[in-house]
Amino acid sequence: MTSTSGGRLVCVGTGMLLGGHLSPRARVEIERADAVYAAVSDGLVELWLRELNPAFHSLQPHYVEGRPRTQTYEAMVQTLLDGVHAGQRVCGAFYGHPGVFAWVPHEAVRRARSLGYSARLEPGISAEDCLYADLGIDPGRFGCQHYEASQFMLFRRRIDTGAYLILWQPGVAGDRSTARFSTGADYRRLLVEVLRRDYPSDHPLTLYRAATLALEQPRMIRLRLAELPEAVVTLADTLVIPPLTPLQPDLAIRARLDQLELLQQATDDPA
Ligand SMILES: C[S@@+](CC[C@H](N)C(=O)[O-])C[C@H]1O[C@@H](n2cnc3c(N)ncnc32)[C@H](O)[C@@H]1O
Structure with a gap:
């Protein structure tokens, strides 16, 4: 199924360091979006993103102590998809890498694609x-x-x-x-x-x-x-x-590799 509404979704990673980790590709996605929805580490990052694109919306209010994160995440996915359904070029901005220990970007991209929209993740510098x-x-x-x-x-x-x-x-x-x-x-x-x-x-x-x-x-x-x-x-x-134990040599596999190397030598040098 291919959507004709023109809506699309890109979830970018903003990296960990305010202003220091954003890739040129992620920056372009943020700047050109009709709407940016962000789940980032703090208010300063939000201010900086708002400078890059005034059509900025924070996803942070979805987080409420006592509300199961499953509900919070579902609401975030819906917010991203509502924009896409409305025909917008939507950018989800997530701190770190949008695909590392982050359910919302993966799920939003999966659902958008299943509805025929163009959707992808743009990697970022993770923790x-x-x-x-x-x-x-x-x-x-x-x-x-x-x-x-x-x-x-x-x-x-x-x-x-x-x-x-x-x-x-x-x-x-x-x-x-x-x-x-x-x-x-x-x-x-x-x-x-x-x-x-x-x-x-x-x-x-x-x-x-x-x-x-x-x-x-x-x-x-x-x-x-x-x-x-x-x-x-x-x-x-x-x-x-950190590791506790030294690496354990696999003697059986090493012996098999010895055999393979001998065979290889014989093939390379038949005389
Ligand atoms: C929901 S995951 C988000 C990870 C993020 N997508 C990334 O790429 O790093 C949240 C977890 O990431 C790790 N994390 C977040 N901020 C961090 C930081 N400043 N330093 C180290 N780990 C961090 C912690 O383990 C935290 O509980």
């Missing part, structure tokens, strides 16, 4: 990108596992302790109502219990928060696993757990 730079982590060195903290608690996972483990939204870890802006020490105690299946209580962790203003420094709080329940954890923090 993950800042984390690699600020903490000096190369995800390719030992590998890197990313989970949403509540999902990590609610479902059994097989953790590779030879790789990094990154938990997103630890500030609301264990919140099944999806209606709270923070969960407390008791919830994090349970998170620690889950982590204790794989890590000792003195394993080092970092609570990480990327800078969102040029004059700010990233916040990197080092602590031990046992100290996590009493730590101050905000909605903007990400929990970084």
